[in-house]
Amino acid sequence: MKSKFVMIQLGYVLGASSLLTAIVYFFAANWEMLNRWEKFIPVFLLILGFYGLSVWLSRQAGRTFLSKLSLFASCVSFGVGVALIGQTYNSHADSYSLFAVWFIPALLFALLTRWQPFYVLAYVLFHLAYGLYFFPKWGSGSEVELIQIAIWLGLVFVNSLMYVLTERSIIDSPFLKWVTFQAAIGILLFISISQIFEEYGLWMNLPLVAALAAAVGYAHKSRNRTYLLFAGLWVSAAVTVKYIELVVEQYNELFFIISLLFIIVFIGANVKFMNYIRAWNPTPITADQEEHPVNADSKSDGEFTKWIVRVLTVSVIIIGSLLGSLTIIGIITVVMGFEDPEYILMGYGLLSVIAMIAVKKLNSLVRYTVLISGLMLGAGTAVFTENVSMLLVFLAVAIAAFMMMSGLLHRIFFFLAAICLTAFVLANWLDSGILVMTILTGLLACLFAAALAIKSDGIRKPILYSSFPSFLFTLFILTFMTEKAWYYISNIVFFLLVVLALVISKQRQIKWMHAWSMGFWIAFLLYKYYDLAWKLLHKSVSFAIIGIVIVAFTVWYEKRHRLAATEPQDIAANDQRNRWIIALLVLLQVLAMSLQIGKSEWLLAHGQLVKLKLEPLDPRSLMQGDYVRLRYTISDTEIWETMGTDSAQDKKITVVLAPNTATGVYEFSRIYHTGEALASGEIRLNGKKDGYNHIAYGIETYFVPEGTGRSYERDAKFAEVKVSAGGDAILVRLLNQ
Incomplete structure (x- = not known):
């Protein structure tokens, strides 16, 4: 039966996502007990092991889905490996290069397999790489306004192009078609806000109006009700934003x-x-x-x-x-x-x-x-x-309106209004936010259960459609708010209920419930990363156990229903040429990681050890865990001006450092010019202007065990760096004196 097959698919997806999350969390924990090779070897084994499993499964009858899932796991492991190399050698923290390198195989796998998860992964990685390249400070750029708008328009162009390709079925991805439609219009609306882009924002209203008109025209011509609805909502949003702009002015x-x-x-x-x-x-x-x-x-x-x-x-x-x-x-x-x-x-x-x-x-x-x-x-x-x-x-009026009026959207609106008003009433009566959210969660659970027994569609549907996502949302918030034993209880309850909702909605083909449940499952995996009440290593072990249990249960379930759970054949999966290309891609991934490791190890072995003065900060990387962001005294171009040296206008720059005989700390001497001879003890160091009157040398991040960043920020005063003859550098360690 098809229903049993989709249940097996769901089981493997949940199990695999838990295991991959465990892998990411484990390496992001920056476990200090592992040396460099003890970290690298498992990642290489994961990449090759998942790929080998994919090849083996592709040759088994009815294993196409698992073969693609294994290949996806191999691609994710490659991303973990690239992040791990940066973590080990203290580089590429939230760098565009990390995501750009990962994006290339993800895109190629997407084009070769035409599997939706690869399209989603490639789309996300591209936007991360693009955004971090132009805005390395997560959205704040020093470029002039016109250049910033041009950068955003580049993203509009890419999303518009992707939409056209999906619309013409050159790329078969309903997700990309939907998300690129929203992204292109949303970005145009953003850059047309005159309070943000004061000089050119007004002119951006012209492409915004053109895009909205094109969207409405397309939806009407194609008679696509979904896109007509979203086009109408974007028109509403645009008019509202423009009105607020006028109110301000x-x-x-x-x-x-x-x-x-x-x-x-x-x-x-x-x-x-x-x-x-x-x-x-x-x-x-x-x-x-x-x-x-x-x-x-x-x-x-x-x-x-x-x-x-x-x-x-x-x-x-x-x-x-x-x-x-x-x-x-x-x-x-x-x-x-x-x-x-x-x-x-x-x-x-x-x-x-x-x-x-x-x-x-x-x-x-x-x-x-x-x-x-x-x-x-x-x-x-x-x-x-x-x-x-x-x-x-x-609140009484909202409840009365819900009962007296009919219409699905009307009742959903008044139901949500009543819930919000109830939350504000409870917040005024009770001092504990946890207690407020607990009562609200229990109330929503009771309303959802009661709605299942209501026979009238006019009452049942709006309560179901509103109470279920609201219940998951409030329970999800509780997983962050609660403490001690209640923290673990709330997390376990949330996890069990989401998995149960996924299983039931998949069995009974309740699409809206399955979509909400899957969304909260993904949110649970992602946002728990930033939950400081629980260490990354503990989360890693927990998700690993969960993944193993789910996979084991799915294997048992599949064996029990093997004949009834037949997977449809996928002709594209048997394309021998694609298999060879995929094998080459995996080999190139391993080779690229090996070359980066070899280059870094050579520099560590042969580079000159120098000591630099620094000023640290403390954030967390998306993929690599906690790190200290460093700023060196040699990074500040104002120091050069006090020494009578003009800062270079080019983005790439090489400086000459010389040791201070009294302290042993290397200090800025001058800007290096090609072919220039260095004096005894001097070294050159390659850098690049970051747009904030500072120079980045590629040694601005130092990864630390989780939760220890503040102590490094407080105590670290100097950094030991290995510098090659060509001016490349690797950060070795931080020093207190």
Whole structure:
């Protein structure tokens, strides 16, 4: 049976992801008891072992999926190996080169196997490499604004190109198609914000508008409802952002009066426009659809016009609600001059919500815009002023609205609003954030269980769709907040429930539940890395045990249902030419790692040992664990100016260092010029300008055992460095004196 096969697939995925996570965590722990070769040999064995397993499985009947999974594990092990080399020789901490080197085989494997996980891995690695190359400080660049915009536009171009390739089926990846669509528009919206890009941000509105128009046009032409929905949401986001920009720049009475008139005209024009669109539809719209146009639960492929109406309605309501709320606040505070407008805002919000719930015959666009705007204003003010009485009133109104109104999205909105209001009420009553989240988690679990017993789809679906992800979210937060025994209990409960949800949703083919569960499973694996309450080594052992147990259970389950769990044959997997290319790629990976190790070992053996003065810092690498970021006195170009030496204009630079006879510390002497002879005791050191009036020499990171970075930051004063005759350097150790 196909269901048993997908269950076996899920088991191997969960087991393999746990084991790979354990491997990453183990080496990131920077376990000091292992020497260099004791670290390198296991990684080489993992790369070759997983590849060998992939080859063996590819020759077995019904093992195509496991063969690809093993090859994916080999690729991940290569990334771990590249990170480990950098960790061992104190280089490439969060460097673009680490991810760029890893990206190359991931991309080639993706093109050769056409397997979705390789596409996802390659996409993520490319963006990490691209971002860290141009913005090594994680998003902050010193380049002039025009250059920064050009860098972001380069990313827009890459994502747009990827979208075109997936749209034309040159690359078969639904994930890439979806994510590149969102990324391209999102980046364009970001670089059009004039408060961030003050000089050229305004001009970036032109490509943004063009992209939004193209997205809407494509969705309409292709009759793709999903992309039409997201295009409409991006239009809503863009209009809202632009309005906020105007509020910041034009904060005066006239602006808010014009804004109110604009919103009235905007909603009225959209009402007329949607009536015009409805005239296109030969199929009459039912009374329920007229009353609840946002209900996206319809599965009829032949009603695209009505879907356009729904998307436009959602977009207009979002825009109208956000802009209307800001405008009303501006009118009350700026135009009318109320210094304490809290009660006016709460009163307006309460009256508008109650009125819109009661007046059912009002045009749905106007009704829901006023209703949501009123709830945002009234409840938001109550939250801001910590008015518990009004919070309880709005909570009761939200519950009443959920029961009295129908429509999937309407009820989801009011359910989530009620949960948020409940959280704020509890936060005002209780001093413990852990207790608040625990009560909220238990409440959501009870609501989810109760919804399973409800027979009415109109009530059951919105509760299920809202309570399940909300429950996982609050429980996930608890895994970070709790302490001592409760920490382990919350983590175990979260892990068991997510795995159980994955199994049940896969068995019963509940796609939305499976998607949420898989998302939280991945989040659990990733974000536990930064959970300081538990050491990386302990996490590594735990995930290794979990992975072994899951794989063992999956093997047992597969043997028991072997005949019923037949895997479909994959013709592409039998391509002999691809097998040889993949073998060559694996060989090149091993060769590249070996060359880097050999180069570093040669430098350690033959380089000249020098002592440098430093100034340390303490972050954590994505792949390599804790490290101390170093800044040397020879890195500061201002010192050169005090010595009468002009700093070089080129990015690459070589400096000459000479020892201080009194301290033995090597200090800056001058900039090196090609062919220049060095005096006795002098050395040259290669570096590169990092754009912050500093020079980076490739020895700015020193990896330390987890949790010890602060002591190095406090005590370390000097660094011992091995420098080759050609000016390359490797950091050996830090010294206190």
